[in-house]
Amino acid sequence: MPEGVNYETIGGIAVLRVDNPPVNALSPHVRLALNELIRKADADPSVRGVVLTGTGKVFIAGADLKLINMPRTGPTIGDLLAYVEAMRKPVVAAMQGSALGGGFEIALGCHARVALSGIRVGLPETTLGLIPGAGGTQRLPRLVGAATALDMIVSGRHLPAEEALRLGAVDAVVENGLMETACAWVDRLLAGEALPRARDRHPLGAAATIEDARADVDRKAAELAKDGAVSTAEAIATVAHTLDRDFDEALIHEGEAFTRLRTGPVAQARIHAFLAERAARHVRGVDRDTPRQPVRTIAVIGAGTMGGGIAITLASAGYSVCVVDANPQTIDAAKQRIGRAYGDLVARGRMSTEAAETALSRLRWFSGLAEGVAEADLVIEAVYEDMGLKKQIFADLSRLAPEHAILASNTSYQDIDALARETARPERVVGMHYFSPANVMKLLEVVRGAATSAETLATVLDVARKTGKIPVVVGVCYGFVGNRMLWQRTVQTQKLLLEGCSPREIDTVLTDFGFRMGPCQMQDLAGVDVAWRLRKARGERMEPVDTIADAGRWGQKTGKGYYLYPEGTRSPVDDPELTAIVTGVAERLGVRRRHVDREEIQRRLLFPLINEGFRVVEEGIVERPGDIDVVYLYGYGWPRDKGGPMHHAEACGLKAVADDLDRMADMLGDEELRPARLLRELAEAGGSLAEAGARAD
8 A cells, every 4th residue: 555645445435545644745655645546546447436535634735845845756746636637437525624735736626625614725835935836726716716716825815614615615514424425425426417627617707707807816916016925926927827828738837837936045935934933843852741730820020011911912812810010000001001902902803892801801910929929820020131130039939939830031131040040949940032012923932941841841832832922942041042143233233333334224225135124223113222221230332322322312212213203103214413423433433434335234234143043053052043043033023035044044055154254254353253163164064054953953
């Protein structure tokens, strides 16, 4: 029996059951098995029809993305579907689990589709920088109409089976008895005059005209071309071919477009991001069998902006939340702020009034620490970044919180091991670094201390996922992963300003690269005074930003920072006064002003940051380089089309990055810019990120 697909005959019907855990991906052996077994069923005179189904929660997933760059051998899925369409025996897809991508394309090529209620179907390939490559752009329009198919393909939406039934993509939806219904459809199709094939259907549906559909395609093309997504443009063009091209000719175009996209930089970056996110779920020492501690009540220490955002996140996910703050005014302000946040969710249709009221009812407020943490299963400290204060809180929590309670810190920089040493339960201490606003941003850096137990880690990871966060486990170092690397960009931003670049020039280089916001505008949004105050407390200076802050230019909150913000707007306006301030600092420090071109600006903002990423890998702060990419994709706005900083380094060429860092170090006289040892070794050996990950393991 071919591997990955089970075959049995039940009452004269061949049942092909895909069994390729965990998600029934269309790995090469599954593809070859399906091609072989469908022909076996067709050749067997005792078989009158075929039911194709799967095992587990997925009918058939798309291609195994880890193998997408491998050369193809043997019959393709396109060959399989062409054979099915030519058969005289009906083939019915019985979708017991979700059918996405290539799996849904296989179902579309069958003569009928039966789905279990509650599953979802769709063609999400554009989210990976691709288009459907096994006939999806041609068969789906012929079932649901070109306009509807275009919307599904471009958006990548996953449709509930019931909606797919209404649109015509599915023929029947059942609560139970899926196989019985599928077998009944085999006999129903045999009783008909001819087997229905999607390829024979008119692509527009009875109510539409060719002109209307073509206008709809053209309208969406105009709207969607603005985002520059190559896959979107290809999807529009390929779906449009259902209107005026022969089916087989259109399939050839689809295949050519798919191959072109698959080997392009956007798809390579997006596929890397997809795989990196899934790999980050696998944490050393933690698996399904690791014990978890039940968590029902969570205490949040600190009712400021960050603590309030964390409280919203937890309450919305169903946890009972105790918010603790010694300042009654801070509590009152937090209550109002959280109330407005839920009101906004209701106003925008993101949450029902009832759900918002229920979430608010889960919040309790305390001014005393002992009372606030008395019932807590997990405590999250979210106070100001003062290590002395944090140590005192952890020492108090060690005495006051229940013995089983996990103690977590939301610190962005500080030493989790030092906090653990203040307690009598270091194995239950962990970092939970949320990103602001905590109720919006998806990333959560989970900091594993030297003594953090597997049970603690597993419990916190479960909480993170239940609250909709994407957790990445990192080790202890100053700034962890994201902020430690970002510091390198901050340093270069300040140097570029002194050397003659304007905030607009610096920001534009990164927004053109794909970031939503550049470093100067981002600092204006966060508050120029925040880091300035910390440096003042430590007796440190950073120029020119501290002189900018000295002048009361603290960003949007004061109406001016790196930019001006006219009253009533958040849009940055260039300010000649800022140029004068920076020029004065440069003269005082003896920095020669010059023209810096866009290419140098980009390399200096990105390559030192990437270099620090290689040091992070060297030190074992992350388990694999891809974890860094997940941190930057979800916490720092790195464009998904560029895959993350580590992927970008490989796309640029590790040797090119290392050589450029050497040139920067020579030009700027800064030995800190020399390539990290790991980067240099890989560059000289022609190595890859996969090797870097292996060394980290």
